[in-house]
Amino acid sequence: MECNRCTVCFIVCVMIVGLYITILAFAIKEGSRKIPVPKIELASMDFTVQNITQTRLSAKWDLSIRIPDNLPGQYICLQGELQASFLYKNVTLATSSPQKYYNLKRNNPQLLKVSAVVSGEDVGGLLGKDIMEDIKEKKEVQFGSRFSLTDCREKTTGFMSYACDEVTLRFKPGLEMKATVFGNHPKCINF
Numbered sequence: 001m002e003c004n005r006c007t008v009c010f011i012v013c014v015m016i017v018g019l020y021i022t023i024l025a026f027a028i029k030e031g032s033r034k035i036p037v038p039k040i041e042l043a044s045m046d047f048t049v050q051n052i053t054q055t056r057l058s059a060k061w062d063l064s065i066r067i068p069d070n071l072p073g074q075y076i077c078l079q080g081e082l083q084a085s086f087l088y089k090n091v092t093l094a095t096s097s098p099q100k101y102y103n104l105k106r107n108n109p110q111l112l113k114v115s116a117v118v119s120g121e122d123v124g125g126l127l128g129k130d131i132m133e134d135i136k137e138k139k140e141v142q143f144g145s146r147f148s149l150t151d152c153r154e155k156t157t158g159f160m161s162y163a164c165d166e167v168t169l170r171f172k173p174g175l176e177m178k179a180t181v182f183g184n185h186p187k188c189i190n191f
Contacts, residue, residue, distance in 0.1 A: 038075050040162055041066040042186050043111055045145065047169045047179045049135065050117075057123045057132055061086045061094060062115045063145060065188070069109045075160065078104045080150025083159075084114045087144035088127055094118040114147070140170040141179060147188075164188040 043064040051058040063084050067076065081098040096116035104110055123131060134141040144166045148159035165186035169179035 038068055038070065038190075040068070040149075040188050042145065042164050042167065042188055044185075045143070045167055045169065045181055047141065047143065049177045052132060052135065054132075055128070057128055058117070058119050059123070060115060060117045061143070061145075062113065063096075063147070064111045064113045065147060067104065067110045067112060069107050075151065075153055076104070077150040077152040078102075078106070080152070081159075082112050082114050082147060082149055084116060084145055084147040086116055086118075087146070088131055088142075090144065091127055093123060093127070093143075112149075135171065135176075135179075139176075140168055140182065142166045142168050145186075145188075161191055162188040163191050 043066040044062075045064075046062040048060045048062070049057065050060060061084075063086075065082075079100070079102045081100055083096055083098045085092050085095040087093060094116040096114045099114050101112055131141055145164045146162065147164075148161045151158055151160045165188075167186045168182045170182035171177075171179045
């Protein structure tokens with residue numbers, strides 16, 4: 001009788017441990033599934049030369065990103081902050097101040113805009129000369145961009161950060177001070 005009781009207890013313990021392991025494995029599997037990171041598009045980028053000399057450059061970037069209709073509420077806060085950086089040859093030239101947004105609407109694609117200014121003191125040396133040469137000789141220049149948005153995913157805090165491929169900005173004839181996107185809009189990936 002004692003032996004049967006031990007056997008039953010052993011079988012029950014094995015079943016409980018097996019059930020516990022199954023539940024734990026399921027919880028780990030479910031927890032490891034990442035919510036797919038949404039694709040955000042660079043809708044436009046404008047580059048306006050405010051002042052240019054042989055040795056100095058002052059300019060302004062205007063960036064618009066397209067928020068897809070499935071983002072607000074699940075990923076990006078309906079109210080939050082947007083901040084962008086502009087790069088030339090992978091060197092950051094300017095970073096915007098954080099700009100608040102308030103009116104994102106659920107299930108509605110929208111544009112968010114941000115701007116940054118760079119002065120002559122910021123764009124000096126070899127990089128500044130390269131940019132000025134691109135502007136004066138090629139009538140186009142390539143910039144990269146990065147931006148971050150307030151993250152509203154469950155159990156997260158902070159920001160979702162994106163990096164965009166370089167984009168070619170071309171100056172239109174007669175408008176040698178303002179360049180807009182030429183060709184395909186770059187892809188932006190979450191990092």
